[in-house]
Amino acid sequence: MTLRDIVRQLGLEVVAGAGWLDRDVSGGFSGDLLSNVLASARPGNLWITIQRHVNVVGVAQVAGLSGVLLAGGEPPAAAVLAKAEEMAIPILLSRDGAFELAGRLHRILVPDVR
């Protein structure tokens, strides 16, 4: 499944990296402690977080994540979006909270689980 499919199905706003939505998503990871994400997120994962500062872009880039899904509505600062664009990291935005988003993402990425 691509980021584009997920954007459409979850009704997300694309605030950076619109040019890379054809990227495949290998799974999801949810968390706000950066070292925990670096330890446990797998390459190609879409990362759900409430953090929205510039280090998020660095984490996503070094960990080879497919993109970042920001929970809770507020868009990040313009400088963060510019960095994401430069680093080819799509930033997706939703008003929903992380729990809700993780549930909905899980349902479409792992549809067999009841």
Added chain:
Amino acid sequence: MQEPTHGGPRRLVHHVRAGDIEHGGLASAQIKRQLSGLGVAPQDARRAGIIAFEGEMNLVVYSTNGGTITVTVSEKLVDIEVADEGPGIEDIDLALTPGFSTAPSWARELGFGAGMGLCNIQANADWFEIHSHIGSGTRILCRIERRRHDASGHRPTTRT
């Protein structure tokens, strides 16, 4: 930054400023890109990127005057050195304990301070050394043994 070389190993040196959270992680992102550009396999570039990121953020959060990340790439190895000149670590065993952290509250609010950075560095290195003394600073040495691969990123097939 990339220093001119003539054949042999390539050395990349990045300076990191103390407290510079606005650029934190960006040297590491650049290092990962540079390694990919030098033909390092994606999995190895990822490991190096994670090591560099954890080292870089520790320089930003804890060092007195910043420090340097030096990456040396040769045919078989990627060596990463993260060095600063203080304050140094009082109890290295404690610092290496998962969950131990002295991160200040401003860093914790940004999602740092899980006490997992040095563990992540160790987990991604094939070889790891840490030297630290109060007053003289901290030096971390890591080595990644590169996977053999061709230009397409595939590992070579051995024929017998």
